[in-house]
Amino acid sequence: NKTKNVMKKFLLYILIPVAFIQSCNEDPVLKNNDEKAAVEKTIRSCIGWAGKKDLALLHSVIVNDSTYLEVDPQEGVVKGFEQFRKAEKTWMSPDFQAVRYEIRDLRIDMARSGDVAWWFCILDDINTWRGEPASWLNTRWTGVAEKRKGKWVIVQQHFSFAAE
Numbered sequence: 001n002k003t004k005n006v007m008k009k010f011l012l013y014i015l016i017p018v019a020f021i022q023s024c025n026e027d028p029v030l031k032n033n034d035e036k037a038a039v040e041k042t043i044r045s046c047i048g049w050a051g052k053k054d055l056a057l058l059h060s061v062i063v064n065d066s067t068y069l070e071v072d073p074q075e076g077v078v079k080g081f082e083q084f085r086k087a088e089k090t091w092m093s094p095d096f097q098a099v100r101y102e103i104r105d106l107r108i109d110m111a112r113s114g115d116v117a118w119w120f121c122i123l124d125d126i127n128t129w130r131g132e133p134a135s136w137l138n139t140r141w142t143g144v145a146e147k148r149k150g151k152w153v154i155v156q157q158h159f160s161f162a163a164e
Contacts, residue, residue, distance in 0.1 A: 035110060035152075036108045036110065038152050039108050039110075039117045039152050042152040042153065043106070043119060043121075043143070043145070043154070044103065045060070046062065046154055046157075047103070047123065047125060050127070051098050053091070053092055053098075055092070060151075061154055062153060063146070063155045064153075066079075066080040066082075068084055068154075068156070069155070069156045071158040071159065073160050095129055096129055098126075099128060099135075101123065101124060102123070102126075104122040106119065106121040107120050115147040116147070117145045117146075117152070118142070118143065118144045119141075119145070120141070120142050121141050122139065123136065123139040123140075124138065125139065136161075138162065139159050139161060140160045141157065143156055144157075
């Protein structure tokens with residue numbers, strides 16, 4: 001009986017607090033790596049959706065409101081999700097075919113808050129239009145993603161070509 005009381009006190013005063021403290025001390029590096037992996041998945045989905053013309057996937061990774069901003073080397077500035085959607089007619093046309101994409105030199109940085117990330121990479125987005133090449137090669141791609149309601153979405157992106 002006395003042994004049981006000693007064990008109970010040991011558990012209450014020593015083991016439980018230690019276990020609790022350890023569970024609260026989540027490794028920030030591991031958490032940061034998990035978040036970066038989730039951001040990378042969002043970035044890849046933003047381009048990779050085109051292979052199967054999966055608009056639901058694309059819409060899931062772009063912020064669906066007026067704050068969305070995209071700067072393209074040819075089309076100019078896209079302001080808001082509704083303006084972004086205007087390009088869907090082109091992408092969904094049978095004349096447009098996504099062939100493949102490659103992302104190189106991807107760098108993702110996280111804000112201290114853990115709910116904002118920004119990235120840089122080089123993108124090759126290989127496509128055809130009516131059977132002719134319609135690709136963006138060696139495209140500089142930067143962007144900002146934000147974690148909203150527990151999900152990473154792209155709020156801003158910028159594509160550019162190096163000057164010849």
